[in-house]
Amino acid sequence: MTAAVILLVLIVALGLWLAATYNGLVRLRNQVRNAWSQIDVQLKRRHDLIPNLVETAKGYMKHERETFEEITRARSAAAQAAGVAERGKAESMLSGALGRFFLVVENYPDLKANQNFLALQEELTSTENKVGFARQFYNDQVLKFNTRLQSFPVNFVAGPFGFKAAEFFELEAPAEREAPKVQF
Amino acid sequence: MWEIIQANKRKSVALVVLLAVVLMGLGYTAGYFWGGDGAGIIGVLAAMVIWTVMMLAAVGGGERVLLATAGAREVKREDAPQLYNIVEEMKIASGLPRMPRIFIIDSRTPNAFAVGLKPERAAVAVTTGLLARLTRDELQGVIGHELGHINNRDTLFMTLAGVTVGAVIILADLFLRGLWFSSGRRRSSRNDGQLALVMMILAIVLAILAPLMAQILYFACSRRREYLADACSAQYTRFPQGLASALAKIAGQSEAPKEVNRVLAPMYIVNPLAAAGSGRSLFSTHPPVEERIRVLQAMGSDVSLAGYQAAFAKVQAGEVAAGVGRLRGLKEEGAEQAEDTRRWREARDILHRADGYRAVKCGCGLTIRIPPGFDQETIVCPRCGRTVKVGG
Structure with missing residues (x-):
């Protein structure tokens, strides 16, 4: 009789623990997804700004066709990239291309005085920053989620529940990370 | 540092x-004094009523009242794109659930x-002087500090304690006033x-x-929270030097604004009532700016909360020499007079847009600001004397 009661208590406790664990994991996973969508919004915004930028700058920079082509190419590659890792790589390329573009702009004082261009530059710089900050926030959430997923004893039930470790979003190398910091 | 946040809470x-105990004790004493033995509890009730009324006022319309006393106007994204962008960047970095009003x-x-x-209901306010004097990175540091306050619930706590x-x-x-008027009469009736x-x-x-005691306690807590908000700013921006040089610039201003009152003082990034360079005292709402700058500068590449704590310990131990003089020198170095004028003009423009002014360009190149209530159809250009259509 007592054995049956103990067994029953154990089963109920296990069930409660499973439910709590499952819900906790779902909450963390949703946070990761939410953080990712923030990155996504900013990356899309960057893609939307680029055609405008190219249009505005073209009139002033007649001899920089290669730079423009590089940006356009990088943009379409980034737009087509799928998966977190690949996306990170493509977006890094785009950041690099934009960084080089803004270096070249230094040689065109007329363009630098253009109000429209200045506004676009501010938007783009800010979007770069936002991508950086959103990435930082996303990676924090991924770290939290993965740590929970891999700790004992959650690691035994996470697999059967169908949870998989989330991927970090990496942009390349320290030099790349400094590129968005454009001084005014 | 997480432990520090918890301990702080x-x-x-x-x-x-x-x-609250101090308040109740005072209420009891006052009640006892006026009404005799049984009236102490009435005094406590009166204290609670005063507190509740003030709290309701603070929670209900507190933000609006505060912003109104400071003469703040809301700006939209199109009024000040850069400021809006900076706040949005910090909002993302700090993980705030909603975009604060500016x-x-x-x-x-x-x-x-x-x-x-x-x-969810946060708002940040900046002065035109701040916009005009700080670079983008510095402004980012300041906004990071403010959002750090919001994330640490400092605003809630300061309201409650305040x-x-x-x-x-x-x-x-x-x-004390009541005592002055009634003491003679009351005392004679007792033996x-x-x-x-x-x-x-x-x-x-x-x-x-x-x-006095209540204020000393309040200020002590306020000071600790300033350090914590600095640490948060460094963590969000990953660039503690930005905030450090912003603090140096802000502290370098000696003029105190007239429109600041004592209640608002702890909410500012640098205590607006303290004269520049004033040291620590029991009544400071903020830690000495020099010390805050030194901690930020000692941070190095580890911009996490742990990094801030390490730097803080170093500064406390006296291992870091004062670097403020150097920093103040740095800000004059550029002598960017034109840049300064441009930023001042931009800050004024933001203010005008927030106030609903319209800009009309005259043929001579002058931009005329039309106030929102202007009902004429034309205006005479003050520079060249031409008549310009206001339109719209």
């Missing part, structure tokens, strides 16, 4: 409880503050004169000391 709760205050003194009891301190001050004031006299002296001492 516990201390804050203890502080608010302590302040306000601008017409004042030459550079400063900023945050209000909002919940992260209201209680305010209630203590009001009650003590009422009691245990000696005891009453001792009690009265005790009560007066309490009434004088309670507000």
Whole structure:
């Protein structure tokens, strides 16, 4: 009789623990997804700004066709990239291309005085920053989620529940990370 | 540092409880004094009523009142794109659930503050002087600091503690005034004169000391929170030097703005009432700016909260020499007069847009600002004398 009661208590406790664990994991996973969508919004915004930028700058920079082509190419590659890792790589390329573009702009004082261009530059710089900050926030959430997923004893039930470790979003190398910091 | 945030929370709760005890004690003494033995409890009730009314006022319309007393106007994204972008960047970095509202205050003194009891209802306010003097990176550091306050619930705590301190001050004031007018009449009606006299002296001492004690406690907590908000800013921006040089610039201003009152002071990034270079005292709402700058500069590449804590320990141990003089020198170095003028003009433009002014260009190149209530169809250009159509 007592054995049956103990067994029953154990089963109920296990069930409660499973439910709590499952819900906790779902909450963390949703946070990761939410953080990712923030990155996504900013990356899309960057893609939307680029055609405008190219249009505005073209009139002033007649001899920089290669730079423009590089940006356009990088943009379409980034737009087509799928998966977190690949996306990170493509977006890094785009950041690099934009960084080089803004270096070249230094040689065109007329363009630098253009109000429209200045506004676009501010938007783009800010979007770069936002991508950086959103990435930082996303990676924090991924770290939290993965740590929970891999700790004992959650690691035994996470697999059967169908949870998989989330991927970090990496942009390349320290030099790349400094590129968005454009001084005014 | 996470532990520090937790410890801070516990201390804050203890502080608010302590302040409440002071308030109740004062209420009891006052009640006892006026009504005799049974009336102490009435005094406590009166104290609670005062507190509740003030709290309701602070929670209900507190933000609007605060912003209104500071003369703040809300700006939209199209009024100030860069400011909006910077706030949005920091919102993302800090993980705030919603975009805070942005306000601008017409004042030459550079400063900023945050209000909002919940992260969902947050607002940040900056002065035109701040916009005009700081670079983008510096402004980012300041906004990071303000959003750090909101994320640490400092605004909530400061309101709670501030209201209680305010209630203590009001009650003590009422009691002392009442005593002045009624003491003679009341004392003559009693025969245990000696005891009453001792009690009265005790009560007066309490009434004088309670507000002081309450304020000292309040300010001590406020100072600790400033360090924590600095640490958060460094973590969000990953660039502690930005905030460090912003603090140096803000502290370099000696003029105190007229429109700041004592209640608002702890909410600003740098205490607007303190003269530049004033050191530590029991009544400072903020830690010395020099020390805050030194900690930020000592941070190096580890911009996490742990990094800030390590730098803080180093500065406390006296291992870091003062670097403020160097920094102040750095800011003059550029002598970017034209840049400065441009930023001042931009800050004024933001203010005008927020106020609903329209800009009309004259043929001679002058931009004329039309105030929102202007009902004429044309205006005479003050520079070249031509008549310009206002339109729209």
